[in-house]
Amino acid sequence: MSPRFLLMTEIPEPGLGMLREAGEVTLGSEVGGNDALPALAASGDYDVVVCALAQKFDADVLAQARLKGIANYAVGYNNVDVAAATEAGIAVGNTPDVLTDATADIALLLILGVSRRAHEGEAMMRAGEFTGWRADLLVGKDVKGATLGLAGFGRIGKAVAERALAFGMDVVFAPRPPAHREVAPEELGELAGRVEQVRWEELVERSDFLSLHVPLTADTEHLVDADVLARMKDDAVLINTARGPVVDEAALVEALRAGRLFGAGLDVYEDEPAMAPGLAELDNVMLLPHLGSATRDTRAAMAELTARNAIAMATGGEVPALVNP
Numbered sequence: 213m214s215p216r217f218l219l220m221t222e223i224p225e226p227g228l229g230m231l232r233e234a235g236e237v238t239l240g241s242e243v244g245g246n247d248a249l250p251a252l253a254a255s256g257d258y259d260v261v262v263c264a265l266a267q268k269f270d271a272d273v274l275a276q277a278r279l280k281g282i283a284n285y286a287v288g289y290n291n292v293d294v295a296a297a298t299e300a301g302i303a304v305g306n307t308p309d310v311l312t313d314a315t316a317d318i319a320l321l322l323i324l325g326v327s328r329r330a331h332e333g334e335a336m337m338r339a340g341e342f343t344g345w346r347a348d349l350l351v352g353k354d355v356k357g358a359t360l361g362l363a364g365f366g367r368i369g370k371a372v373a374e375r376a377l378a379f380g381m382d383v384v385f386a387p388r389p390p391a392h393r394e395v396a397p398e399e400l401g402e403l404a405g406r407v408e409q410v411r412w413e414e415l416v417e418r419s420d421f422l423s424l425h426v427p428l429t430a431d432t433e434h435l436v437d438a439d440v441l442a443r444m445k446d447d448a449v450l451i452n453t454a455r456g457p458v459v460d461e462a463a464l465v466e467a468l469r470a471g472r473l474f475g476a477g478l479d480v481y482e483d484e485p486a487m488a489p490g491l492a493e494l495d496n497v498m499l500l501p502h503l504g505s506a507t508r509d510t511r512a513a514m515a516e517l518t519a520r521n522a523i524a525m526a527t528g529g530e531v532p533a534l535v536n537p
């Protein structure tokens with residue numbers, strides 16, 4: 213029997229064509245959508261589900277599932293209970309590496325955008341409220357010489373560090389907050405001697421810009437809570453391009469409302485696609501709709517890797533980006 217793929221999220225070429233060539237493709241939207249996911253996964257009608265963040269595979273769904281694999285069209289895989297998938301003999305794949313640069317670019321865009329108040333300027337132009345150059349108009353915060361603290365120092369954290377160094381920022385990092393893990397200089401490659409490793413507590417207190425690059429796990433949920441926000445510098449900027457629940461969004465709204473921070477730049481939200489009440493009314497926050505990997509080349513590369521993962525899962529080949537231990 214040829215491989216049967218269920219696409220709960222549509223993927224672009226070349227991934228879609230690769231799947232169609234390798235087997236039968238069913239679109240989830242034509243067989244009940246997300247509400248039907250547990251039943252579809254349990255039906256035995258599909259070998260591999262291609263999905264993204266909106267498709268949740270919890271332990272209950274996985275215990276009933278009759279699948280060979282789940283090919284996540286994302287590098288983050290907090291939507292899948294990987295331990296339960298492993299227990300059920302279901303492979304889980306993701307898309308590392310191919311989206312590192314695009315996501316790091318979005319973090320820099322938010323660092324620069326918030327510091328230079330680009331979102332406020334853009335809103336002013338669209339509202340026809342620009343009345344001419346003024347010395348005090350939307351005066352921002354310098355990045356050159358500022359300290360960028362990176363929470364998490366995997367592929368994306370390192371790519372953000374490279375970019376920030378080019379802008380003259382001082383870069384400090386905590387590799388796996390809130391715990392401490394010493395990174396050996398040889399693990400830093402070309403960044404050795406150009407970035408400084410500190411503990412999470414010190415990172416929070418020293419950062420002019422604090423940018424989050426950790427996966428969402430039980431340890432990192434609400435890593436940035438009211439207490440951390442209170443310990444950040446008064447004029448600091450928080451950037452989140454990782455996962456929304458890493459930040460206590462209600463506490464962030466309070467801190468921003470109280471003028472405790474210079475501002476925040478967010479690409480992800482705690483209860484996506486919803487936002488915490490009050491967030492959208494604040495001027496000192498720049499908001500993007502989860503665009504980290506949204507470039508044509510990146511999405512094509514993600515689609516290709518997702519298809520390679522899915523085909524290998526369905527045919528018993530070696531899965532190029534396997535998440536299960």
Ligand code: DGY
Pocket residue numbers: 264265285286287288289311454504505
């Ligand atoms: C990822 O790949 O994890 C991005 O956040 C898109 O979901």
